Amino acid sequence: MEIIKNLAGTRLTMNISGRLDASNASTLTNELNASLNGVQELIFDFKDLKYIASAGLRVLLTAQKRMNKQGSMKIRNVNDSVMEVLEMTGFADLMNIEK
Numbered sequence: 001m002e003i004i005k006n007l008a009g010t011r012l013t014m015n016i017s018g019r020l021d022a023s024n025a026s027t028l029t030n031e032l033n034a035s036l037n038g039v040q041e042l043i044f045d046f047k048d049l050k051y052i053a054s055a056g057l058r059v060l061l062t063a064q065k066r067m068n069k070q071g072s073m074k075i076r077n078v079n080d081s082v083m084e085v086l087e088m089t090g091f092a093d094l095m096n097i098e099k
Contacts, residue, residue, distance in 0.1 A: 002048075003031055010040040010071070017048030020056030028059050036063075040071030047077035052085055064095055074098060 001024040004015040012035055020028065036042065042063060060075070067073035076098040078086065083099065086092040 001027065003028060005031070005035060007035070007039075010038060011043065012036070012039045012041070013043040013045055015045040015048065017050075019051040019053075020049060020059070021051065021053035022055040025053075025055035025059050028056070029062070032059070032063055032066075036066060036070070039067075042067050042071070042073040044073070044075045045077050046075060046079070046082055049079070049082055052082050057085070057089060057091060060091065060095065072096070 001016060001018040001020055004017075006013045006015075014028075014031070014035075016028070044060070044063075064073050074096045075086075078097055078099055083092070083097070086095070086097065
């Protein structure tokens, strides 16, 4: 997994590529914990995300809970296979997803 962050004012965009699974979910958690202070809009760009596992979903849920308190969160550019996981788990109903 690769993470590219772009902070513009109070908007943080995180481009996530590769696979988000148990082997690297803690890396994303650590990046979020280090980056979200003062952020009012969090955007995950999944254009290059190929796969997400339950550990990755847990990171998204934690980020969503935090951003509900301090602003908003969006997920954009979701491919069909990742979207299928989000829909099957009910995450598509909980999160703001732009395909």
